[in-house]
Amino acid sequence: MAAISPPRPRRKLSLRQQDVRTGWLLVIPALLVILGVTLWPIIYTFILSFYHAPTGLNQVRTFVGLGNYLEMIKDRTFWETIGRTMYFTIVSVSLEMVLGMAIAQLIHSHPWGWRFLRFSLIIPWAVPTIVNGAMWRWIYSADFGALNGLLMQLGLIKHYVPWLTLPNLAMPLVILADVWHTMPFVALILQAALATLPIELDEAAAVDGANAFQRFWQIRLPLLRPAILVALIARTVDAFRVFDIVYIITSSGPANRTLTITYLTYLNTFPWGNQGIGASLSFLISIFTISMALIFIRFLYHPEETQ
Amino acid sequence: MMPFRKFLRKLPPFLLTFPVLFFIFFPVLWLFSASLSNQVELYAIPTHWVPQHPTLQNYLDIIFPNLATSSVPRTFAVALLNSIKIASAVTVISIVIGGLAAYALVRIPFKFNRTIQLGFIATRMIPEVSLILPLFIIASRLQLINKPVVLIMAYMSFALPYAIWMLAAFFQSVPLELEDAARMDGCSRLGILFRVVMPISVPGLVSTAMFTFLLAWDEFFYALIFTSTLASKTAPVAMAEFVGRYAVNINGMMAGGIIVALPPVILAFIFQRYIVSGLTAGAVKG
Numbered sequence: 001m002a003a004i005s006p007p008r009p010r011r012k013l014s015l016r017q018q019d020v021r022t023g024w025l026l027v028i029p030a031l032l033v034i035l036g037v038t039l040w041p042i043i044y045t046f047i048l049s050f051y052h053a054p055t056g057l058n059q060v061r062t063f064v065g066l067g068n069y070l071e072m073i074k075d076r077t078f079w080e081t082i083g084r085t086m087y088f089t090i091v092s093v094s095l096e097m098v099l100g101m102a103i104a105q106l107i108h109s110h111p112w113g114w115r116f117l118r119f120s121l122i123i124p125w126a127v128p129t130i131v132n133g134a135m136w137r138w139i140y141s142a143d144f145g146a147l148n149g150l151l152m153q154l155g156l157i158k159h160y161v162p163w164l165t166l167p168n169l170a171m172p173l174v175i176l177a178d179v180w181h182t183m184p185f186v187a188l189i190l191q192a193a194l195a196t197l198p199i200e201l202d203e204a205a206a207v208d209g210a211n212a213f214q215r216f217w218q219i220r221l222p223l224l225r226p227a228i229l230v231a232l233i234a235r236t237v238d239a240f241r242v243f244d245i246v247y248i249i250t251s252s253g254p255a256n257r258t259l260t261i262t263y264l265t266y267l268n269t270f271p272w273g274n275q276g277i278g279a280s281l282s283f284l285i286s287i288f289t290i291s292m293a294l295i296f297i298r299f300l301y302h303p304e305e306t307q
Numbered sequence: 308m309m310p311f312r313k314f315l316r317k318l319p320p321f322l323l324t325f326p327v328l329f330f331i332f333f334p335v336l337w338l339f340s341a342s343l344s345n346q347v348e349l350y351a352i353p354t355h356w357v358p359q360h361p362t363l364q365n366y367l368d369i370i371f372p373n374l375a376t377s378s379v380p381r382t383f384a385v386a387l388l389n390s391i392k393i394a395s396a397v398t399v400i401s402i403v404i405g406g407l408a409a410y411a412l413v414r415i416p417f418k419f420n421r422t423i424q425l426g427f428i429a430t431r432m433i434p435e436v437s438l439i440l441p442l443f444i445i446a447s448r449l450q451l452i453n454k455p456v457v458l459i460m461a462y463m464s465f466a467l468p469y470a471i472w473m474l475a476a477f478f479q480s481v482p483l484e485l486e487d488a489a490r491m492d493g494c495s496r497l498g499i500l501f502r503v504v505m506p507i508s509v510p511g512l513v514s515t516a517m518f519t520f521l522l523a524w525d526e527f528f529y530a531l532i533f534t535s536t537l538a539s540k541t542a543p544v545a546m547a548e549f550v551g552r553y554a555v556n557i558n559g560m561m562a563g564g565i566i567v568a569l570p571p572v573i574l575a576f577i578f579q580r581y582i583v584s585g586l587t588a589g590a591v592k593g
Binding site: 106262 | 320323327330332333334337341349350353404405407408411412417426427429430433434435437439442460463464467471496524525528531542546547550557560564567568571572574576582
């Protein structure tokens with residue numbers, strides 16, 4: 001086609017070139033912004049992680065090689081914090097997935113008022129993280145909290161309990177607050193995926209004598225795998241870098257019992273003024289989240305492989 | 308007999324919805340009820356689940372800050388305005404810049420196109436904490452701390468890739484035949500974008516705008532670091548400050564919390580139709 005007559009290919013070529021130029025012109029503003037606010041900072045952070053860098057504009061930075069990383073590895077607080085962050089991530093994401101799936105199934109079975117239930121899920125999802133945190137902090141309050149009020153009226157406690165000062169309960173309480181806020185995201189995604197499944201499959205299996213339990217495990221669950229994976233990975237990446245909700249509910253207390261890895265990075269970078277340590281910590285968080293992102297991209301670009 | 312058996316079958320799932328609804332509504336309804344009560348009733352034992360002397364004073368103090376007696380509602384009103392300005396600016400800039408880029412990425416095949424696409428997706432996964440230190444250092448040098456522009460720029464780091472990602476999914480669903488037809492009629496690329504693709508993608512643009520606004524409205528970490536004066540704080544930071552620092556006027560802060568939560572909840576209800584498609588477009592289709 002291209003070489004029928006001499007003028008045509010030339011015209012076509014210039015059109016294509018024009019197209020390419022337009023393409024670049026359209027992309028360049030976004031690229032510049034991302035270069036400035038993401039790419040350059042992440043490289044800078046990486047470089048800073050090899051320096052001893054006290055806070056302050058005119059402080060001298062000294063190159064320490066892997067010193068910051070070694071210091072971290074030797075620090076017990078670091079490993080405890082990693083463990084605590086894993087605990088938060090695993091428990092809250094599992095609860096969100098299980099509850100989200102259960103509620104998605106419940107909505108899918110279309111009980112009376114299922115539209116209202118789906119509508120209601122939007123509220124916890126839309127409430128800003130900080131408002132959610134403040135709300136739960138007040139619910140757990142030792143003086144006026146709704147948790148104390150409720151348990152007292154049910155006769156389960158005799159005196160108001162200062163919940164957030166209990167070392168072993170602080171983290172589970174933060175997790176509960178997080179689950180309230182993020183479970184709707186999982187439920188809505190899974191419910192939407194469920195709604196697209198062909199109903200005939202379910203009916204055929206029912207005719208063949210499969211009970212509800214078998215239909216769930218053997219038919220719905222495998223078909224939902226892509227949606228489950230997406231929700232799972234998005235939530236894991238988010239949960240691993242939890243900060244806001246901890247900051248407002250417990251401020252990492254009592255006695256560091258809710259200190260997470262992002263919180264430790266924040267403390268090092270700003271209040272404690274060890275920018276080098278902060279940079280190396282934040283770089284480790286990046287490595288974790290980016291490896292999660294790579295998995296994410298893999299599943300995004302080859303959805304057929306997840307079947 | 309059949310209707311009764313059907314009734315029996317429908318009863319258990321219906322009953323199951325009650326604990327779920329209780330879990331969803333109990334916290335917010337309690338917060339709302341407490342925001343309508345005064346300090347004395349808040350501390351009452353046993354709890355007054357419904358205030359006996361409900362008052363709108365806490366809300367009026369924030370809406371008409373000049374009449375308020377304490378400084379908390381005044382600061383809060385300023386913070387709300389800051390949040391509105393910043394989130395709106397971030398939304399508009401992301402949609403414009405992101406819309407242009409998203410179109411080019413899905414429709415114009417040029418070198419590095421795919422690399423750039425993957426790059427934008429990867430940046431979504433970089434945590435704020437990894438970017439904040441360099442941004443903070445440069446903002447201090449340029450004396451931009453406490454200026455809204457620094458927050459708007461910082462928010463671009465998550466809002467722009469998000470907008471590109473979602474818009475790309477919507478643009479991809481525009482039938483190619485329409486674009487080809489417009490090209491035959493002599494329409495330029497930009498002409499196609501503005502006269503064909505954009506008008507068809509209005510639902511996509513609207514839901515992307517809503518999601519971007521919510522992200523910016525919700526943001527806390529950058530705002531915590533980049534603002535230190537009362538005049539420059541955003542609503543979430545003001546909220547966190549009051550909760551941590553002032554032991555007084557808890558009901559006032561509760562009213563503040565409800566007010567901060569209202570715009571996103573109202574937006575979400577108005578655009579209810581788009582939420583699920585938005586979540587799945589953002590999360591599944593890419």
